[in-house]
Amino acid sequence: MADYPFPVEAGHILLFARSVGDPNPIYADAAYAAGTEVGGIIAPPTFVQASAQFNPDYPLRPRIGAPWFGSGREPTGLVPPAPSSSGGSSSGGGRGGGGVGLHAEQHFEYHRPVRPGDVLTPTTAPGKSWERTGRSGLLQFSESVTEYRDANGELVVTARSVGVLTTRPAPQDDAKGEGQ
Amino acid sequence: MSLSASSIKVGDTHSAVVVDNLSRTQIVQYAGASGDYNPLHTDEIYATKVAGFPSVFAHGMLTMGLTARLLTDWVGDGRLLSLGSRFERQVWPGDTLTATATVETIEESGDGPVVQLSVQTVNQAGDRVLSGTATARLDP
Numbered sequence: 001m002a003d004y005p006f007p008v009e010a011g012h013i014l015l016f017a018r019s020v021g022d023p024n025p026i027y028a029d030a031a032y033a034a035g036t037e038v039g040g041i042i043a044p045p046t047f048v049q050a051s052a053q054f055n056p057d058y059p060l061r062p063r064i065g066a067p068w069f070g071s072g073r074e075p076t077g078l079v080p081p082a083p084s085s086s087g088g089s090s091s092g093g094g095r096g097g098g099g100v101g102l103h104a105e106q107h108f109e110y111h112r113p114v115r116p117g118d119v120l121t122p123t124t125a126p127g128k129s130w131e132r133t134g135r136s137g138l139l140q141f142s143e144s145v146t147e148y149r150d151a152n153g154e155l156v157v158t159a160r161s162v163g164v165l166t167t168r169p170a171p172q173d174d175a176k177g178e179g180q
Numbered sequence: 181m182s183l184s185a186s187s188i189k190v191g192d193t194h195s196a197v198v199v200d201n202l203s204r205t206q207i208v209q210y211a212g213a214s215g216d217y218n219p220l221h222t223d224e225i226y227a228t229k230v231a232g233f234p235s236v237f238a239h240g241m242l243t244m245g246l247t248a249r250l251l252t253d254w255v256g257d258g259r260l261l262s263l264g265s266r267f268e269r270q271v272w273p274g275d276t277l278t279a280t281a282t283v284e285t286i287e288e289s290g291d292g293p294v295v296q297l298s299v300q301t302v303n304q305a306g307d308r309v310l311s312g313t314a315t316a317r318l319d320p
Contacts, residue, residue: 012213019206019213020245021199026257037182038258045248045263049241053215060218070219071226100220100231103240107264113257160264 003121006051006148010116013043016050043114048148048157049106051122104141105162111155120148120156127160137167182256184319185293188283194254195280198246198301202238204273210242233270240267243277243310247301250279255316261294265312269303276304281314293318 010030017027025032026042033041052058059081062068069078082101114120127143141164148157199206204224211222216239219226227236244265251260271277279301286295295318301310 016213016245019210020242020249021206022245022249022252024249024252024257036257042258044245045252045260046241046245049216050214055215058215060216062217069226070217070223071230075225075230103267105264105266106241106244107262109262110260 002056003123004054004056006048006054006120006122008043008047008114008116008118008120010041012050012053013041013047013116016047017044020044020046038113041116045108045110046106047114048108048120048122048146048159051120051146051148055122100166102164102166103161104164105160107160109158111157114148114156118156119151122146122148134166139167140165182259182319183254183295183316185286185295186320188286188295188318190283190285192283193280194250195278196250196253197276198250198279199275199277202271202273202275202277204236207236207238207242207273210239210245214239214241216241235273237273238271238275240265240310243267243271243301244312246277247279247299247310247312251281251297251299251314251316254281255295255314255318259316259318261315261317263312263314265299265310267309268311269307269309271303271309275309277301277309279310284313286318289317291317292320 014028017024022044026036026038027044030041052061067078069076069080124144124146127145129142131138131140133139141162143160143162146159147155148159150156208222211217220231220233221236221239224236227233247265248263251263279299281297281299284296284298286293295316297314297316299312299314300308302308
C-alpha cells in the first residue's frame with residue numbers, strides 16, 4: 001500500500017468524538033482547550049483509525065461508480081473484498097472465502113497528542129500471522145503495525161491491529177470471542 | 181484536571197455506563213466518522229441475509245472508542261501513553277455497556293508516576309465484550 005497523507009481536521013475530530021459519545025470540550029471547543037494542559041484541541045484516543053477516510057485503497061468504503069457488496073433493495077450477491085492488512089483501518093473485509101473477516105484486537109501507543117493541523121503519514125507493515133481452531137472452525141489471525149508520523153517524521157502514534165478471518169459464516173453468536 | 185498518583189492505590193476501580201441502549205444510528209454515525217462502512221455494521225439486509233448474523237453489530241472500534249472515554253475522563257486529557265483492546269463479544273443494537281478500569285500498578289518514571297490499568301467493558305447481561313490495558317501519566 002502506498003503511503004498517503006492523513007490531514008487531521010478539527011471538524012473531523014468533532015464528528016468522531018460525537019460518534020463515540022464523548023462530549024468532552026477538549027475535542028470541540030478551541031477556547032476551552034487553550035486553557036488546558038494540552039493547550040488546544042486534541043483528538044480522542046482511537047481517532048487515528050479514521051485515517052481510513054484518506055486511504056485511497058481502503059476496501060470498506062463504497063467507490064464512486066464501482067460495484068459495492070452491500071445491499072440495495074436486495075442483496076447484490078457481490079463478494080466482499082478480502083480482508084487486507086491496511087493497518088489502522090481494518091475491521092475485516094467481510095466474507096472472503098465464505099468466512100467473516102473481523103477485528104480481534106487493537107493496540108495504540110501514544111507518543112504525543114494528535115492535533116488539528118497535523119498531517120500524519122501512516123505506514124503499515126505486516127506483522128505475525130497464526131491460526132487456531134475456535135467454536136466456528138479454523139480461525140486465521142493476522143497482525144499489522146501502523147506508524148503514524150508527522151510532517152517532521154516524528155512518531156505520533158503506533159497502532160497494532162489484529163484481524164481474524166473465520167472459515168465459514170457465523171450463524172448466530174458463534175463469532176463471540178473471535179473479534180468483530 | 182488530571183489524576184494524581186496520591187489519590188489512587190492499587191486495586192481501585194473506576195466505572196461508568198459508556199452507552200445506554202446503543203442505537204443503529206450511532207453505529208452508522210461511527211461508520212461515517214471513522215470511514216469504516218463495512219455493511220456488517222450498517223446494512224441490516226447484508227448482515228442478516230448474506231452474512232448470517234442476527235442483526236448489524238457495532239464496530240469493535242466503536243466499543244473501544246466508547247470505553248476510551250471512561251479512561252480520558254478519569255486520567256485526564258492527553259495523559260494516555262497506551263491503550264489496547266481485545267474484542268471478546270459482539271455488541272448489538274440495544275446493548276448497554278459499562279466500562280471499568282482497575283489500578284494494577286503505579287510506578288515512577290523519569291516523567292513522573294505512570295499508572296497501569298486493566299480495562300473491561302461488559303454488556304447488560306454482564307458478559308464481557310472488551311478487555312484491555314492502558315497506561316497513563318499521572319500527576320504526583
